[in-house]
Amino acid sequence: MTAALIPAGVWRRECVAELKRSWRLPQFILPSVVTPAAFYGLFTLAIAKSPTPEAVAASLAGYGVFAAIGPALFGFGAGVAMEREQGLIELKRVSPMPAGAYVAAKLTAAIAATAAAIAMIYALGIIGGAQLSAAQWVALVVVHLASTVPFALIGFGIGMRMGGKGAVAMANALFLGSAVLGGLWIPSAILPGWMQTIGAFMPSFHLGQIARAIVGADTIGTVVDHALILAAMTVAAAGWAWTGWRRSPA
Numbered sequence: 051m052t053a054a055l056i057p058a059g060v061w062r063r064e065c066v067a068e069l070k071r072s073w074r075l076p077q078f079i080l081p082s083v084v085t086p087a088a089f090y091g092l093f094t095l096a097i098a099k100s101p102t103p104e105a106v107a108a109s110l111a112g113y114g115v116f117a118a119i120g121p122a123l124f125g126f127g128a129g130v131a132m133e134r135e136q137g138l139i140e141l142k143r144v145s146p147m148p149a150g151a152y153v154a155a156k157l158t159a160a161i162a163a164t165a166a167a168i169a170m171i172y173a174l175g176i177i178g179g180a181q182l183s184a185a186q187w188v189a190l191v192v193v194h195l196a197s198t199v200p201f202a203l204i205g206f207g208i209g210m211r212m213g214g215k216g217a218v219a220m221a222n223a224l225f226l227g228s229a230v231l232g233g234l235w236i237p238s239a240i241l242p243g244w245m246q247t248i249g250a251f252m253p254s255f256h257l258g259q260i261a262r263a264i265v266g267a268d269t270i271g272t273v274v275d276h277a278l279i280l281a282a283m284t285v286a287a288a289g290w291a292w293t294g295w296r297r298s299p300a
Contacts, residue, residue: 061151068155069162072125082124082163086117087170093235095178103179108267110175112234114194115257117167119228121160122201123208123221129156130209131217153206160198168194182265189264193257200253200280201228203287210294228254237262238270246270253287256280 073079090113094106101109133139139152168191182190201224208220229235231245232254238246249255256276259269 060148061154064151064155065158068159072129072159072163079163082120083117083167083170085120086113086167087174089113089116089235090171091174095174101178103181104267106175106178107180107182107265108237108262110171110180111190111261111265111267112237112258113171114168114190115197115232115254115261116229116234117171118160118164118194118197118257119201119225119254121163121167122198123205123225124218125160125163126156126202126205127208127212127221127224128205128214128218130206131212132214134209135214156206157198157202160202161195164195164198180265186264186266190261193261193264197253197257200257200284200287203284203291204253207287207290207294210291210297228252231255232258234258237268239268253280253283256283 090109094101094109094113098105130139172187172190204224205221208217212220231241231249232238232252233241233246233249234254238249238255238258241249256279259271259276260273260280263269263273
């Protein structure tokens with residue numbers, strides 16, 4: 051049965067089931083949703099001495115991207131790897147459900163978790179004095195939610211190639227590495243040169259620079275350059291994810 055002949059309700063039910071499943075797992079919700087907001091509140095608002103509205107907004111731009119990385123890497127990377135080990139993916143492959151519905155459900159859950167995380171960060175940012183126009187808020191929402199996509203593709207490729215424990219370790223390393231080297235916690239401009247060089251090869255760096263440009267903060271390079279590089283990285287990540295799906299025996 052082709053995907054075109056399968057009722058749209060199959061896609062919807064798969065998305066709803068994945069949302070319910072993921073939100074019932076505290077080991078997914080706590081690090082993915084609460085941690086970014088907690089870090090933002092602690093390091094930007096609590097520890098910093100009287101941060102300016104501009105500094106609060108610039109930090110918000112980076113932490114919003116950080117909030118998208120966790121749900122994508124843990125939901126796709128660790129989650130998919132564990133489901134492979136349990137035989138769930140093999141079961142779904144032999145069922146008439148299209149593979150796209152499985153991926154769409156995972157992506158829906160990741161975006162939902164990202165939306166919850168950035169909502170908390172935005173609320174803290176407003177309390178902290180961030181002053182942005184309606185257009186800036188809308189643009190930030192788009193960029194932050196879209197940040198889920200490249201990391202979801204990277205995570206999916208990891209999940210289809212590694213076991214559960216290895217995928218968890220890799221997701222944690224990329225989660226923290228993308229934040230630090232991508233300049234999401236500390237602006238890339240003040241990082242050591244070698245860290246900037248490595249960070250330039252990470253989607254988080256380019257997403258962070260685009261987000262910083264939206265709020266009017268200082269950036270490295272132009273938005274167009276970052277967008278083009280990010281598009282190329284996303285295509286490469288899609289290839290990584292697709293080949294992982296095709297090669298996996300499960």
